[in-house]
Amino acid sequence: MTTALSIPLEHVFFLAIILFLIGAFGVLIRRNIIFMLLSLEIMMNACGLAFVAAGARWAEPDGQIMFMFILALAAAEVAVALGLVVQLARRFETLDIDRAEELNG
Amino acid sequence: MHLLWAIPALPLAGFLILFLTEGRLPRSVVSSIGAGSVGLAALLTGYVAWQFTSSDSSEFVSSSWTWMIVGEFNVSFRLWVDALSLVMVSVITGVGFLIHWYATGYMSEEEGYSRFFCYMNLFVFAMLILVMGDNLLLLFLGWEGVGLCSYLLIGFFHKVPEFGYAARKAFVVTRVGDTFLIIALFLIFKQVGSLQIQEGLTFARESMPDPATINTIICLLLLGGAVGKSAQVPLQTWLPDAMAGPTPVSALIHAATMVTAGVYLIARMQDFFMLSQTAMLCVAAVGLVTLFIASFTALVQSDIKRVLAYSTMSQIGYMFFALGVGAWSAGLFHLMTHAFFKALLFLASGSVILAMHHEQNMFKMGGLWKKLPIPFIAMLVGSAALVALPLTSGFFSKDAILLTAWKNSPYAILFWTVAVIAAFLTSLYTVRMMVLTFFGKPQSEMHELKKESLWHPSRIRTVVPFGLLAVLSIAGGWMGFEFTSDLFGDKGVHAEFHFDPIALLTLGIPFAGVVVGYFLFASDLVDRRKIIKNRLSDLLSKFWHSGWGFDWLYDTLVVKPFRFIAQTRTNRNDIVDLFFKLIKFLASLFHHILSMFQTGHVRWYAFTMVGGLLLVFLAVVWI
Numbered sequence: 164m165t166t167a168l169s170i171p172l173e174h175v176f177f178l179a180i181i182l183f184l185i186g187a188f189g190v191l192i193r194r195n196i197i198f199m200l201l202s203l204e205i206m207m208n209a210c211g212l213a214f215v216a217a218g219a220r221w222a223e224p225d226g227q228i229m230f231m232f233i234l235a236l237a238a239a240e241v242a243v244a245l246g247l248v249v250q251l252a253r254r255f256e257t258l259d260i261d262r263a264e265e266l267n268g
Numbered sequence: 269m270h271l272l273w274a275i276p277a278l279p280l281a282g283f284l285i286l287f288l289t290e291g292r293l294p295r296s297v298v299s300s301i302g303a304g305s306v307g308l309a310a311l312l313t314g315y316v317a318w319q320f321t322s323s324d325s326s327e328f329v330s331s332s333w334t335w336m337i338v339g340e341f342n343v344s345f346r347l348w349v350d351a352l353s354l355v356m357v358s359v360i361t362g363v364g365f366l367i368h369w370y371a372t373g374y375m376s377e378e379e380g381y382s383r384f385f386c387y388m389n390l391f392v393f394a395m396l397i398l399v400m401g402d403n404l405l406l407l408f409l410g411w412e413g414v415g416l417c418s419y420l421l422i423g424f425f426h427k428v429p430e431f432g433y434a435a436r437k438a439f440v441v442t443r444v445g446d447t448f449l450i451i452a453l454f455l456i457f458k459q460v461g462s463l464q465i466q467e468g469l470t471f472a473r474e475s476m477p478d479p480a481t482i483n484t485i486i487c488l489l490l491l492g493g494a495v496g497k498s499a500q501v502p503l504q505t506w507l508p509d510a511m512a513g514p515t516p517v518s519a520l521i522h523a524a525t526m527v528t529a530g531v532y533l534i535a536r537m538q539d540f541f542m543l544s545q546t547a548m549l550c551v552a553a554v555g556l557v558t559l560f561i562a563s564f565t566a567l568v569q570s571d572i573k574r575v576l577a578y579s580t581m582s583q584i585g586y587m588f589f590a591l592g593v594g595a596w597s598a599g600l601f602h603l604m605t606h607a608f609f610k611a612l613l614f615l616a617s618g619s620v621i622l623a624m625h626h627e628q629n630m631f632k633m634g635g636l637w638k639k640l641p642i643p644f645i646a647m648l649v650g651s652a653a654l655v656a657l658p659l660t661s662g663f664f665s666k667d668a669i670l671l672t673a674w675k676n677s678p679y680a681i682l683f684w685t686v687a688v689i690a691a692f693l694t695s696l697y698t699v700r701m702m703v704l705t706f707f708g709k710p711q712s713e714m715h716e717l718k719k720e721s722l723w724h725p726s727r728i729r730t731v732v733p734f735g736l737l738a739v740l741s742i743a744g745g746w747m748g749f750e751f752t753s754d755l756f757g758d759k760g761v762h763a764e765f766h767f768d769p770i771a772l773l774t775l776g777i778p779f780a781g782v783v784v785g786y787f788l789f790a791s792d793l794v795d796r797r798k799i800i801k802n803r804l805s806d807l808l809s810k811f812w813h814s815g816w817g818f819d820w821l822y823d824t825l826v827v828k829p830f831r832f833i834a835q836t837r838t839n840r841n842d843i844v845d846l847f848f849k850l851i852k853f854l855a856s857l858f859h860h861i862l863s864m865f866q867t868g869h870v871r872w873y874a875f876t877m878v879g880g881l882l883l884v885f886l887a888v889v890w891i
Contacts, residue, residue: 190874191871261869
């Protein structure tokens with residue numbers, strides 16, 4: 164049951180890499196914690212895209228199963244992270260991650 | 269089907285129940301569990317003994333579990349009983365049960381009632397493992413187990429610091445002996461290739477290399493272990509202090525069972541000992557020296573329990589002496605009768621002590637025979653057996669030892685003379701104890717005896733143990749020591765009683781002691797004040813009172829130098845300390861370096877992760 168892939172695999176991988184790098188730079192550069200979380204989501208979706216594309220290319224269900232896992236992981240991460248965001252907003256009255264640097268050695 | 273495994277399992281179950289409930293059970297339940305488990309074990313022992321005598325086999329073996337296997341070293345968890353260990357098991361469970369029962373009354377007004385029976389049950393279990401184990405490692409497990417219980421029970425009244433000190437002393441001093449024992453086990457394993465007792469004995473009989481220097485070393489090390497556990501010279505100093513524990517503990521652990529473990533060990537390993545004249549001579553000498561020293565010390569003590577403790581030491585000295593001159597069965601016979609009458613003496617003294625507000629000084633007692641008739645009669649019977657008056661159990665066993673010593677030992681005259689002098693001293697100090705405690709004028713007020721208090725001497729839980737132990741103290745010898753001589757087949761030597769001067773002298777010595785003791789301590793014929801004032805007797809009495817200065821000697825030789833080294837400031841900053849300081853310095857250095865990385869900046873963490881990932885990628889691509 165092979166599906167003819169009209170888009171070459173390399174293109175999809177390039178897109179995934181670009182998305183991943185955008186996400187990574189977002190995490191490194193942005194100081195607002197909400198934008199950092201958004202960037203993290205982009206990185207994860209980039210990985211998911213690569214998995215799905217590779218799974219389609221080899222006609223294996225594994226890629227889609229991995230994407231399911233990534234979805235579950237993302238949901239769990241968001242639940243924890245939003246709790247952190249709320250706490251950050253309450254305690255420091257800001258969303259700037261650089262203001263929360265008390266926990267140092 | 270014999271229920272061998274259930275004998276130690278019952279006290280173990282009692283221990284576990286009491287341990288896990290942590291004293292939340294009501295006292296009546298605790299006493300039924302504590303005394304009941306040992307009682308059931310005693311009944312079971314009777315049943316097993318009946319099976320044993322009616323069957324043809326000379327040993328009972330339980331099924332075995334593997335304990336540990338390391339290469340060639342294979343230790344099983346298996347119970348093994350022959351006539352020798354069956355005698356021990358009977359004494360442990362039988363006398364143990366009577367003492368437990370008595371203790372339900374004795375301890376009724378103390379704190380930690382459940383804790384007490386918990387430890388006591390654990391002790392009975394460990395002691396049973398010691399005598400029933402079929403290999404030396406299992407024996408050693410029981411050996412250490414009884415040591416632990418002894419420690420816990422000596423320090424039972426843990427709010428008194430001196431009692432804790434006594435407990436630690438007992439533990440540390442016996443540890444010296446245990447070290448010898450475990451080295452002996454190493455050597456036996458190296459020689460025999462197994463720790464199985466029966467294999468070891470077969471090896472000793474058949475294939476021990478000749479000349480057996482290694483065997484002598486093994487025997488002397490075993491003797492070292494036995495000396496520590498059985499409170500013989502030179503490791504005897506812990507036993508008098510062990511009297512800090514409750515009196516039932518003194519009766520069970522420090523008179524009837526645990527302290528005789530050393531005798532059992534030597535009797536168990538007899539095939540090793542019989543190959544070595546030197547080791548046998550050492551056993552006899554140790555027994556004889558202890559006998560001599562302890563008898564003199566008992567003569568001048570003022571604490572009733574210390575008199576009994578030194579008397580225990582000297583009686584175990586008799587047992588060692590008997591083993592050393594080859595009178596195996598007589599030694600074991602004395603072990604059994606001693607368990608009966610010494611337990612009785614301790615329990616009776618316990619009743620006296622309770623009635624006197626926990627007063628143990630005999631000089632503050634006196635005239636008690638009218639007020640405490642039941643303990644008085646019990647003590648009288650026990651004393652008669654201890655002195656070895658004819659027809660009591662102590663007479664049969666002690667006579668057997670003395671007569672065999674005369675016939676069989678290498679230095680017959682010397683050995684026999686010392687043993688007889690000690691027998692004379694035994695009756696002397698026993699008479700002194702009885703006179704000071706029960707006769708003469710009352711020296712202090714007695715506790716008001718209430719009928720409803722559980723420890724009242726006329727309560728059934730006091731009378732029945734007293735009665736049964738008294739019957740055993742008298743009748744326990746009537747079966748004669750042919751009973752125990754069967755244990756060793758024809759290997760043991762024993763002497764028949766003939767009417768010759770030696771036998772008559774042996775017979776007469778206790779009477780002489782009693783008569784002299786009466787004139788010395790009870791009658792007005794001798795002016796005791798004059799003796800007390802005499803400088804020489806004063807000096808001697810002080811010397812004897814301190815147990816011939818052994819405590820002082822060890823204090824000066826071991827304890828004080830050790831304290832000096834441990835406490836002095838001169839050993840700071842030496843080479844050992846430098847090494848540990850280096851470790852400390854390195855640890856804190858690395859800690860500081862690593863903590864520099866923990867900045868608290870989340871983006872810095874993210875950056876290092878990405879950077880690290882990139883490095884790994886580059887490394888993979890380039891290499």
